[in-house]
Amino acid sequence: MAAAADDPEAEAQAVRGDAASLLETDSRMTQIMTRGKLMRTIDRPLIEETIRRVERRTSGEIRVSVSSLFWGSVEKAAEKAFVRLGMTGTKQRNGVLFFVVPARRRLVVLGDQGVHEKVGREFWSSLIERVTERFRSGDFTGGLVAGIEEVGDQLALYFPYEPSDVNELPEEVEVK
Numbered sequence: 001m002a003a004a005a006d007d008p009e010a011e012a013q014a015v016r017g018d019a020a021s022l023l024e025t026d027s028r029m030t031q032i033m034t035r036g037k038l039m040r041t042i043d044r045p046l047i048e049e050t051i052r053r054v055e056r057r058t059s060g061e062i063r064v065s066v067s068s069l070f071w072g073s074v075e076k077a078a079e080k081a082f083v084r085l086g087m088t089g090t091k092q093r094n095g096v097l098f099f100v101v102p103a104r105r106r107l108v109v110l111g112d113q114g115v116h117e118k119v120g121r122e123f124w125s126s127l128i129e130r131v132t133e134r135f136r137s138g139d140f141t142g143g144l145v146a147g148i149e150e151v152g153d154q155l156a157l158y159f160p161y162e163p164s165d166v167n168e169l170p171e172e173v174e175v176k
């Protein structure tokens with residue numbers, strides 16, 4: 001899946017953190033969780049404000065995408081969303097995408113090449129574990145906020161904000 005670092009149209013450089021099953025231990029969630037139900041459950045303004053706040057400390061970019069039900073590989077769909085959302089176009093290749101597919105009970109976190117080279121696979125795996133733990137208890141907003149903050153801490157460490165920094169991507173939660 002590796003592509004040349006200078007190819008901004010290449011697929012996401014790093015799928016880090018295996019897609020994790022969401023809600024599998026929460027007996028209240030025996031029904032299908034749809035994108036619409038999740039969007040009514042989460043505090044979208046809080047998530048978007050968290051992204052804005054975190055990005056004030058870094059040149060990195062964070063996005064959240066909530067997908068509808070589809071057939072096929074969740075990981076491949078996340079990679080396509082990563083490219084479609086322009087995540088590979090950041091100047092320092094330091095974009096991170098939280099890709100949530102509620103109907104499939106899956107979460108994928110993708111970090112572009114620049115980020116992955118700094119934090120490594122272990123970071124992504126532990127991040128996925130902590131976010132999905134919150135999801136399993138029904139705390140979707142808290143899981144995403146905590147994950148965004150944790151990613152933001154790493155981005156600020158390796159890609160600190162500079163006065164010349166420009167916001168390369170929107171903070172809005174994408175609903176597709």
